Amino acid sequence: MKKIMKRKKDPEQTEQKRVCIFRHIVLGSCALFTVLMLLLFIGLPDRPFSETENRSLAGVPDPDAADLLSGRFMKSVESWTADQFPGRTGWVRVRTETARISGQNKIGGVYICDDGYLMEEAVQPEEEFVSRLVQNLTAFRANHQDMNFYMMIAPTAVTVLRDKLPENAPAEDQNALIRDFYSTMQLVGYTPVDVGNVLEGKKNEYIYYRTDHHWTTYGAYNAFRYAAGVMGLDPDAVMYNSLAVTADFNGTLSGKSCTFGDEKDVISVWFPQDDTQPAANYVVEYADNQMKTTTFYDETYLSQKDKYSVFFSGNHALVRIKSPTAEDRRLLVLKDSYANCFLPFLAQYYRQIDVVDPRYFTDDLETLIATDGIDEVLFLYNANTFFSDSSLAGLMEQ
Template sequence: MKNTKLKKSRRRTIQISRRISILLFAVVMTIGTITGLLFFIRPSQSMLEKRTLTTFPSFTLSTFLDGSYFSDISLWYADTFPGRDRLMSVNNSIASMNGIHPKTQVLSTAKADEIGQKQEKEEETKKEPAKIPDTFALQEEIQGQITAGLLVQNGAAYGGYYFNQAACDQYVNAVNRAASELDGTTNVYSILVPNNSAVMLDKETQEKLGGSDQKQAIEYYYSLYKKAKGINMIDDLIKNNDKPLYFKTDHHWSADGAYYAYKNFAKEKGFKARSLSDYESKVFSPFYGSYLNEIAQGQLEADSLTVYVPKSTNDMMVYDAEGGIPTKEQLNEPGTPANIITLDDSLYDENNHYLRFINGDTGFKVIDNPKINDGSSVLVIKESYGNSFVPFLVDHYDKVYIADFRYCDMQIVTWCKENNITDLILMNNIQLIANEGVAQWYDELLV
């Protein structure tokens, strides 16, 4: 009798537990569904990943018929889910508690082409030109390139590099074409920036990453230029790698690293570079960067970020024109005022200090130096590696123009001619330019 009552009691307890579990599951699913439908609180920017999130797709008959419209909606829905950054942070925190983390880890590997070796092509086969990926797809490809072959060692993450002959050929051809078109009117400079692994790691450790020799690759690119000038600072970076030239938690280099690009550019141009001690500086700490999207925070040491304020001015104008490039008429009107270096502590949190350089990536920026009126000008076409480099140029030009190639649709050569640009600087991270989509994009822009 007692056993029967005990069994009934246990059965009732199990049934109640199941009902509670089902109810909790239903509540969670309902909350998730309702949250997902709250379009007005969906984020447009990811502060954690430091990128613009997928926008809602425009309806066209062709995308509706081929089904891509609905797949784009699915991508938008997943990419802009409310609270995505917080959920990712929680996931990273949970991941950091899994297992035992050795001091050195190689997270992944990738395949590289032999530097300087042409890829085999099928005879009598003509390939259609690659389609330029749209913005969010290209950014996803870029993020994958940046984190391929990550090495985690002693609290820092190091990115690898994988040479791509096809991307190299297309990019070099585009640069050579632009330099030829601008010969006699605008000087063209190419600055290819190595990843932290080529500078901060010894050769033996670099081999753990696999991939390609970055110094050799940069020299190979530069050897193919005809009228463009390559600015090579990798030797200076390696000689000074006891300094914080790169971050432990982020794929960018620091302002201290960018300074050596500035010094070598100044040498090529024939003007005297300022010393770092000449600038007003400020340190922001802690700083946690993009590698925390791939690696649990507990495995990496916090960074500090140092900024150097130009002597001539800390003011600039930002233009958010259609296509990213303002017309001549728009440039004659004031844009949105902003700072070249953002010093206000409250404007960015510990995950976003890199945005203190030229106010981030988006927008066409114009810096007018009040202390120089000789008509000298420079147009910097860059990605985020260029953000910490641009402030060093300010004291040497009448006007500095800045555009991020990912957010502009311009005919660069034509724009330089129409605006009497003295110098054109193309600045890219070496791994990023190994992306065929990026090389194709530059091929379209350098006209």
């Protein structure tokens, strides 16, 4: 009788024991893991910069009575611990891969497309944003009746290469947005430079980087040839040779979507075939650091992550490009980084080009126009920056 009782009890006891084993393992592993992470966090030196995120990482915050009272200090502590969390990039990658396996093909606002393309989703601007922009651009145009105003808003890959998007991807078409905007601006005296069709015509060629949100120099050149027609320039006056300067470019979208490193892009720079052209004899002046060079390119960036900055070493508040052209035409370009690989083509035709990036420019635009004797203005943007960045509208309000 006793034996039977014991046997009956046995399975329950074993189960109890097993649950205990289960719990010990979980607690033990979690404790070990926490200690390990803490040791790594303390032991490893803080990283100052994240290349994949393209930003400075937070460091040890300084305690400060005011920050403590406002709670800002605690926020800095959280940023610091998160930014310096051991194996940060690896963890992020695990998250991304899991999301991909679960069926997601848009990560961090970037579609993962066919042929290794990464494409940033299209920006949909708020109505107030657009109306403020229209209002300020109209007023700006009205102040300069005697000048030519051109406007080029380039669609990004998500529109031009939409055939490569994941099936049914709900990506908005930028063309309608851009053309609506053009027709509004045309009424107040802007000349649109609609490069949409030109780019669509070249959609099977390498006009956008796979891993970056920019167009390639080849894409920019095709847009330039179309723009030249509109702006009264002869696109065949200069012929070019292209030179691939790196085949190891891993752009911003691979960081943004955390699909690091698999796909690489080629960056090319284009030189005039005939080096008696003005292109060989220009001066580039950077207003922010008072630098003067005789080249559009800064090859030091080719050994860094941010290789697109090979063009004009990235974005600057104001750059002046002076060329010994026969004609004395002076152009103001208000732009985002899409212009950076486009400008060398324009430089062949203008005595002076003032390149203003409203995101960094804090001086008075009217003074610049007056002192530099500007007589033409070109707005050169990609649709995503143009319809999301408020600094252009802000600049006109000054």
